[in-house]
Amino acid sequence: KAGVTQTPRYLIKTRGQQVTLSCSPISGHRSVSWYQQTPGQGLQFLFEYFSETQRNKGNFPGRFSGRQFSNSRSEMNVSTLELGDSALYLCASSPWTLYRGAYEQYFGPGTRLTVT
């Protein structure tokens, strides 16, 4: 089985622009979660999508949004980019929405976003 894939792998954007990142989960997985990783804050949860619905959201401003398609592929969008948005954005997939650690969660290679 192919793993979680993310595109693009690297991205350089200018402040004020917007960006869309894409994630394809493992075949058969229905839950996709997004995380932001920075040296200062570590790994932080952005949101989770399951069956095209946002199930959970982390403490991020409304500039961060996402969606999930009927084939479980997901995209996240960041509008009005700020320098502080520079980070590694990781997507993770699970067979089902996790409840108290019921399922394994696999991560993709990440998209490195640099905002200048």
Added chain:
Amino acid sequence: SQELEQSPQSLIVQEGKNLTINCTSSKTLYGLYWYKQKYGEGLIFLMMLQKGGEEKSHEKITAKLDEKKQQSSLHITASQPSHAGIYLCGAGVGSGSRLTFGEGTQLTVNP
């Protein structure tokens, strides 16, 4: 929110030595995940523990979950340079695919 504390923050060992990384939660643990990350890359799933007392092994890596102590340990036997990287523990937070992560342990294995 669930807070996870990992210790040590960094570890340097000689090849062939055994080592242990700990992950302690300030709240009840519901599923404990261990991942390995090479700098700037994605997280590689190592194992997941769900029940107190559960122990899992994969090659030379063993993880245990102690629910009473709200703690998990990751033990590497006869370490190799290929074990080098950042080890992260994550735990489930209520419902949904939301994991809270520790800050990670940077492991260096010198040949």
